[in-house]
Amino acid sequence: MWCSPALGWLDTGSTAAPEEPTAEPDPSPKWRVLIVDNDPDVHAATCAALEGQMLFERPLVFMHAFSGDEARALLLREHDLAMVLIDVVSERTSSGLELVDFIRHSAGLRNTRIVLRTGQPGQVPDLETLLRYDINDYRTKAELTRDRLLAMVVTAVRSYKQLCAVHASAYHDPLVDLPNRSHFIERIHDGERRAMEDYILALIDIDDFSATNDMMGHHFGDRLLERVARCLEAALPAGVLLARLGADTFAVLGSVAQVQPRRLLECVHQPLLVDGVPHKVSLTCGYVLLPKEPQAGADLIKDATIALKRAKRDHRGQHLQYADQMGTEARARAVLLSQLREAIEKRQLFLVYQPQLNLDTQQLTGLEALLRWRTEDDRFIPPDQFIPVAEHSGLILALGQWVLDTACATMRDLLDTGVAPLRMAVNVSPVQLQDPGFFALVRTALADNGLQGRHLELEITESVAALPTQLLDSTLGALRAEGISIAIDDFGTGYSSLSYLERLPLDRIKIDRSFTRQLGDPHGARIAEMVAELGRKLGLTVLAEGIEDAGAWQALRAMGYQEGQGYHIARPMDKPALVHWLQHHPQRLQAA
Known part of the structure; x- marks a missing residue:
């Protein structure tokens, strides 16, 4: 068991951090657990109680935050947290439930298991709150003996593992090895809660794909989709979301600086080699610039779709930005x-x-x-x-x-x-x-x-x-x-x-x-x-x-x-x- 020095022990000003390990950390997959508490003794005791534990053939790694602000900063960087243990009420974490809301909505960590801890038994959240925030467990600190703490962590990690497996199946397109429509829409919905200024949502469609499928066969069509997916992937920088939204339509979400529609269309400028056969491909793009104020994800996708359809009709092989007039005409x-x-x-x-x-x-x-x-x-x-x-x-x-x-x-x-x-x-x-x-x-x-x-x-x-x-x-x-x-x-x-x-x-x-x-x-x-x-x-x-x-x-x-x-x-x-x-x-x- 290793307490990660890179993300972990933060200097509280009054308590010295443990000596950092000199050995390089094991690069194998780990179960990452975040402890949020203003008491350094709680952090140390948790690490000591679970030292050397292997769960489902992976070790535990602990990260530490001593305030709500520290926790929020870390949560926005991490996307693979199995579990978060939160002190419900402390002077430096503000309300634990506020942090829970941040985990679920702002950070978008849906699978992460949440356990609440407190030193005061009378502060148990009601059932509606537990269900609304999908809180895995609630315990007083006095209850958490070593055995009970281990059992709680095992249960949480097992639940996280199962949810990740379900999520991977429900949110992944195995044909092109990309996130699918459900995943993309969920990410858009997460963005509704905060403005994504200077962001772009683009839809890219393969021209005449149905005709290619009919003439060349569905196997060829599947391979063509894979090749286009890889070309688009190579044309986008890290951090940009690329997903398969429909049969031959891909979706992109990223900053304006990262997503350039013209470059996306030009990524297939040369014929693609599909099953040894060179095939000329043309793409059409419709996109919308996200407004400064948060807007419903369904509306953003609808606007981009309107632009894509107009581009397919009048500007095949080119890109077209959504304008309000298009929406007026579409409604008409x-x-x-x-x-x-x-x-x-x-x-x-x-x-x-x-x-x-x-x-x-x-x-x-x-x-x-x-x-x-x-x-x-x-x-x-x-x-x-x-x-x-x-x-x-x-x-x-x-x-x-x-x-x-x-x-x-x-x-x-x-x-x-x-x-x-x-x-x-x-x-x-x-x-x-x-x-x-x-x-x-x-x-x-x-x-x-x-x-x-x-x-x-x-x-x-x-x-x-x-x-x-x-x-x-x-x-x-x-x-x-x-x-x-x-x-x-x-x-x-x-x-x-x-x-x-x-x-x-x-x-x-x-x-x-x-x-x-x-x-x-x-x-x-x-x-x-x-x-x-x-x-x-x-x-x-x-x-x-x-x-x-x-x-x-x-x-x-x-x-x-x-x-x-x-x-x-x-x-x-x-x-x-x-x-x-x-x-x-x-x-x-x-x-x-």
Whole structure:
């Protein structure tokens, strides 16, 4: 048994400290016990009573504090204390219960066992206090004979050992050998009780990790997580908390001087060698600077998450700091999501249909099914507001299936009444395309309504080009094999590379209405001409959206556009109005 000189006997000014041992201390693991008492004799007696004891194959090491202030300073430095023996009331330790509160909350020592001692039997804390502070035992100094003291220490150390084992299991991620989400959140909650000025909480996410997992297998994904964890660990100085917060998301908590988001992203600048295979990795980071005043840990993590999601959406591969405006927008999206769920339940969403015509023959070629939302007070919520919310929340899967089923049922009715066009066009989200069951859902919708694949066209946006190539090609290829046509919607507003047009199995390009409206401008007209030429070279039909007057119709037709839709042809209509329009639609429309 060794009384640690480095952390131990403090000079009281009136009592000399024991002579320090000349031998180096044993570097093997020890059970560390802190004694807090203003009486040096108590310290000496405790050491003497337990001299030479080995508990669970480890020796005891005692540290000593003669006042509450000395104890607090030591507690903030130590993170592996098995036991603290505290004099409940003494002139120099103030209230023992204040120190207990400091141990549990400020120092964050949850597993450390606490034993209270006093020379006055009438000062026993009540049961509620013992439970609230998780106090292991309470004894008067007169009770603590050598045998009783040993039994008390054995019990406390055994309890500490068991709690550490449970803590290690519950708070550790064995895959990446880092603290897990529970540990990180607990550390944040501990920080709520004191301001952590000039601290930063950062979340780092691996870009396209799900796609890598799907293509390379989960074993490769696990090894990739390990490699990223080690890179992040190497990029952070000692004392910074790094944890795995989610499937492919890591969390960092440290001072601004220690945590530099750009450096964290650059730690994977070179391809990582995973199972002998070089793999290029991109990380995205969202972070929040901790305020001067203590703030709830859950709120801090939420703010960092908002910044991360915004970065993933608009600044992939970069870092983004949380701003209050992001929180305002996030709350607005949350409100809109709640309203959208209610609108779906109350059947406030419905479909309208806009005709598509052949610009040469003026004959009806197709209909586009468009989703609309009208509130109880007769307001319309624009699709560009609620569709992104539905996509982000996952609601788009059920909503998209309803749109597909409803549009197919309408097509069936039009066929039965003899006024159906060649096809019904339905918009499809990238989220739907990534659903493994999407192809089966499309086939079921067709079969349930007695339709063939040629009766359906699926409109996708340029953003699908960012999806994994193998997934996209296989899904679209299977759909076209069923006779379903594929169109790129809102062409010219999204993905910058045109290489995907040659790669994807497509039938039609729909130029966005913003270019149609710019036909009077030389620059806008050139873009429209280029898209028409691109369609001819790729063998794709080109359809113009937003035709609002006869002049636009004539200009687009002259450029080589085969089809079009817009207010000059017909506005979007609900099903009854559509049937009436189709029944009374003249065989040929005048372009002039």
